[in-house]
Amino acid sequence: MMAEKGGYKHFMHKEIHEQPRAIADTLRGRMLLSEGDVHFDTWNLSLEQVKSFTKVTILACGTSWHSGVAGKHMIESLARLPVEVELASEFRYRDPIVEKSHLVIAISQSGETADTLGAFKEAKRLGAHTLAICNVIGSAMTRESDLHILTNAGPEIGVASTKAFTTQLVTLYLLAVKLGRMRGTLSVEGAQEHLTQLAQVPKMIEDVLKCEPQVKRVAREFMNAQDFLFLGRGPMHPVALEGALKLKEISYIHAEGYAGGEMKHGPIALIDEKMPVVVIAPKHPHVAYEKIIGNIEEVRARGGKVIAVIDEDDTQADTLADHVIRIPAASALLAPVVATIPLQLLAYHVAEMRGNDVDQPRNLAKSVTVE
Numbered sequence: 078m079m080a081e082k083g084g085y086k087h088f089m090h091k092e093i094h095e096q097p098r099a100i101a102d103t104l105r106g107r108m109l110l111s112e113g114d115v116h117f118d119t120w121n122l123s124l125e126q127v128k129s130f131t132k133v134t135i136l137a138c139g140t141s142w143h144s145g146v147a148g149k150h151m152i153e154s155l156a157r158l159p160v161e162v163e164l165a166s167e168f169r170y171r172d173p174i175v176e177k178s179h180l181v182i183a184i185s186q187s188g189e190t191a192d193t194l195g196a197f198k199e200a201k202r203l204g205a206h207t208l209a210i211c212n213v214i215g216s217a218m219t220r221e222s223d224l225h226i227l228t229n230a231g232p233e234i235g236v237a238s239t240k241a242f243t244t245q246l247v248t249l250y251l252l253a254v255k256l257g258r259m260r261g262t263l264s265v266e267g268a269q270e271h272l273t274q275l276a277q278v279p280k281m282i283e284d285v286l287k288c289e290p291q292v293k294r295v296a297r298e299f300m301n302a303q304d305f306l307f308l309g310r311g312p313m314h315p316v317a318l319e320g321a322l323k324l325k326e327i328s329y330i331h332a333e334g335y336a337g338g339e340m341k342h343g344p345i346a347l348i349d350e351k352m353p354v355v356v357i358a359p360k361h362p363h364v365a366y367e368k369i370i371g372n373i374e375e376v377r378a379r380g381g382k383v384i385a386v387i388d389e390d391d392t393q394a395d396t397l398a399d400h401v402i403r404i405p406a407a408s409a410l411l412a413p414v415v416a417t418i419p420l421q422l423l424a425y426h427v428a429e430m431r432g433n434d435v436d437q438p439r440n441l442a443k444s445v446t447v448e
């Protein structure tokens with residue numbers, strides 16, 4: 078059994094460490110650097126079709142929904158198409174507005190989640206063009222869609238999703254570049270710059286994994302906390318949501334992910350000296366760095382304990398937080414991939430220290446094929 082897990086105690090831990098390889102597999106053969114373009118084997122959309130899209134709707138559940146929220150930032154920024162991210166479980170039951178000019182994207186690790194599949198079929202019935210981003214080849218969603226793109230993460234066994242999530246983010250980034258080139262919102266040089274950055278991600282993930290000893294110390298200090306708050310702004314908001322979800326799924330500690338600016342509208346009332354607050358604060362004007370520093374100060378003023386995920390060369394947040402976890406600096410759209418890794422490790426180590434069944438958390442299933 079240990080051999081199956083590559084020497085790791087749990088599949089989840091193995092899968093966290095597989096991410097440099099998984100992301101390299103997602104990128105392989107798809108980046109045409111000299112042309113400043115992206116190649117997907119399955120791509121079948123004409124220039125005319127892509128130019129006719131007026132809106133993208135993303136349908137997903139759970140962790141895949143979080144990658145959709147990050148994907149919205151990528152597609153809106155690079156392809157200048159408005160994107161709505163919908164909870165698939167809600168979509169079907171509210172008379173959704175779907176038109177022929179809409180591109181509907183389902184994101185699903187398994188490709189079998191009943192809610193996502195149901196919503197996706199409904200969108201197709203209403204005339205949208207459908208694209209499935211899945212990890213499992215031949216899955217229902219890949220069969221139902223007009224077009225599918227595989228994330229190529231390899232089999233994911235741990236119920237809590239890790240490498241499936243980060244490879245979804247990278248796939249969405251490639252898709253955003255492709256759409257941006259076809260729509261003419263991204264120049265060849267612009268695309269080349271994005272692709273050059275994407276090519277560095279596997280190495281960056283290798284580097285960020287080295288923060289594990291520091292994350293373990295944080296996990297030990299807070300393993301008995303009752304609640305956690307995760308804060309992030311802009312493209313870091315879905316990272317905060319995902320960090321909180323990972324922790325609750327496997328450690329059973331209550332956790333909430335919030336957009337930093339919303340803290341004052343509710344969660345601030347929860348903050349006291351027992352409350353650890355994970356602030357995801359890489360240094361980008363895009364993610365309103367100064368504002369997230371303001372969040373750190375507000376938490377500290379109320380006695381809360383701040384764990385800040387910051388760029389390796391940041392000296393400002395360093396002096397304000399109780400604990401810092403340093404990550405390699407990445408562009409604003411890529412930082413979600415990098416910043417997610419310490420949060421996966423935090424959830425893993427807290428759960429492991431609490432003696433939980435990490436790979437088979439109570440009440441959860443890897444793939445929910447009933448409504």
Ligand code: G6P
Nearest residue numbers: 139140141185186187190238442
């Ligand atoms: C289940 C899993 C989650 C997953 C969600 C969506 O709830 O426990 O980890 O994010 O389903 O799954 P999908 O296969 O559609 O991405």
